Amino acid sequence: MSDLLIRNCDVLNVTIDARAFVLFDHDILISGNRIEAVQPTGQADPSHFRQVIDGRGQVAMPGLINTHAHTPMVLFRGLAEDVPVHVWFNEYIWPLENNLIEEDVYWGMQLGLAEMIRGGVTSVADHYFHMDGAAKAVEKAGSRALLGWCVFGSNGQEMIERSGRFVQEWQGAANGRIRTLMAPHAPYTCDDDYLRAVVKKAKELGVGIHIHAAEEMFQTENSLSSRGKTPIQVLEEVGVLDGMTIIAHGNGVIPQDYPILTRHQVGIAHCVKGYLKMAAGTTPLLDFRQHQIPIGLGSDGAVSNNTLDIFEVMRLMPMAQKNHHHNAEVMPIAEVLYIATRDSARVYGQPDDLGNLDPGSLADIILVDMTQPHTQPLHSIPATLVYNTRASDVQTVIIDGQVVMKNHELLTLDEGEIISYAVEHKARLAHRDTNKRIQTYAP
Numbered sequence: 001m002s003d004l005l006i007r008n009c010d011v012l013n014v015t016i017d018a019r020a021f022v023l024f025d026h027d028i029l030i031s032g033n034r035i036e037a038v039q040p041t042g043q044a045d046p047s048h049f050r051q052v053i054d055g056r057g058q059v060a061m062p063g064l065i066n067t068h069a070h071t072p073m074v075l076f077r078g079l080a081e082d083v084p085v086h087v088w089f090n091e092y093i094w095p096l097e098n099n100l101i102e103e104d105v106y107w108g109m110q111l112g113l114a115e116m117i118r119g120g121v122t123s124v125a126d127h128y129f130h131m132d133g134a135a136k137a138v139e140k141a142g143s144r145a146l147l148g149w150c151v152f153g154s155n156g157q158e159m160i161e162r163s164g165r166f167v168q169e170w171q172g173a174a175n176g177r178i179r180t181l182m183a184p185h186a187p188y189t190c191d192d193d194y195l196r197a198v199v200k201k202a203k204e205l206g207v208g209i210h211i212h213a214a215e216e217m218f219q220t221e222n223s224l225s226s227r228g229k230t231p232i233q234v235l236e237e238v239g240v241l242d243g244m245t246i247i248a249h250g251n252g253v254i255p256q257d258y259p260i261l262t263r264h265q266v267g268i269a270h271c272v273k274g275y276l277k278m279a280a281g282t283t284p285l286l287d288f289r290q291h292q293i294p295i296g297l298g299s300d301g302a303v304s305n306n307t308l309d310i311f312e313v314m315r316l317m318p319m320a321q322k323n324h325h326h327n328a329e330v331m332p333i334a335e336v337l338y339i340a341t342r343d344s345a346r347v348y349g350q351p352d353d354l355g356n357l358d359p360g361s362l363a364d365i366i367l368v369d370m371t372q373p374h375t376q377p378l379h380s381i382p383a384t385l386v387y388n389t390r391a392s393d394v395q396t397v398i399i400d401g402q403v404v405m406k407n408h409e410l411l412t413l414d415e416g417e418i419i420s421y422a423v424e425h426k427a428r429l430a431h432r433d434t435n436k437r438i439q440t441y442a443p
């Protein structure tokens with residue numbers, strides 16, 4: 001008796017050398033939390049499985065990985081629109097975040113996880129505050145997450161210790177679905193000594209670091225003119241890049257940084273919707289690809305992105321690159337799918353287990369409905385997944401071998417209860433006192 005059989009679907013997988021291919025009319029066999037086999041329909045006897053899902057008309061693909069988010073920020077979405085980045089931080093986000101309590105993070109995380117499960121996102125690298133609340137929400141949702149408690153230099157050693165305790169308490173929790181790491185905010189909010197202290201803690205605990213850096217070109221220019229080094233050079237010097245590292249954004253990465261990122265295999269989380277919206281410039285993704293620097297898709301928080309829709313990010317990424325380079329041939333579909341699956345899994349730190357549907361990998365699988373008018377007739381599944389699939393086309397979601405959404409119905413989270421909390425606390429959370437911000441943006 002095996003656990004789960006997904007019958008008669010088309011299977012999208014991507015090779016390690018970035019070729020996308022589809023297996024038509026196949027079954028996926030799942031045993032425990034892993035994929036046992038992918039084989040032509042007709043060979044497996046459904047009566048030998050505890051649960052059978054009919055995949056007709058659907059494409060199975062690896063669950064999407066969101067490599068940079070501040071998920072509970074969904075509670076603030078729509079509150080900071082059409083403003084430049086310093087106003088966004090100093091007059092909106094950092095005063096708003098002064099309102100947060102752990103309970104908000106718990107419910108906000110559930111709200112964001114519900115949105116992400118609905119959109120086929122099975123893993124999220126999250127960087128936020130009061131992270132015990134976030135971890136409890138992940139445990140409940142059945143999602144996979146890589147969690148870090150955001151710290152600023154002004155928080156002192158005390159918060160490094162606190163976030164280190166969080167790392168220890170939750171590492172490997174929820175059947176290994178939860179992993180943890182250290183999460184200093186950025187080199188412009190943490191000085192070198194503080195970053196060194198975070199690195200020391202990360203090494204002590206044997207974990208990686210998730211940080212924002214070189215978010216925009218002016219940060220790199222400021223860093224070069226004030227101290228003669230790029231933000232990436234600073235991170236290398238203080239040891240941040242020694243272990244597994246996720247760097248959010250990197251729009252201000254310049255060619256002299258490339259060998260550093262390649263040498264340390266630093267993952268870059270790419271959150272293009274926010275860049276377009278906040279006029280943050282174009283990330284040099286084609287150079288990153290050439291230098292074998294891993295790229296992962298990310299949403300960032302929902303106050304810059306407004307959604308946590310990774311299908312949308314997947315679509316905007318190649319469009320922004322094509323437009324910037326005035327070249328429709330750059331970043332073709334197979335490469336986009338590679339970044340969305342295997343490369344995102346590299347950035348997330350689980351390259352063998354996630355981002356693919358190979359036998360032996362973790363069973364994080366989404367089934368996408370291909371029967372709707374906007375996807376018919378279906379000439380090309382890879383093209384459809386990148387350019388016309390909507391998050392709401394995701395029909396069924398399996399994480400760690402467990403069905404968490406079936407035929408659009410969430411099985412682990414109570415959306416009514418979650419939305420009630422968000423609505424009930426809306427006014428308190430939207431209150432802004434700019435004298436009480438948690439930080440000041442002055443990179």
Ligand SMILES: [Zn+2]
Nearest residue numbers: 212248300301
């Ligand atoms: Zn961010």
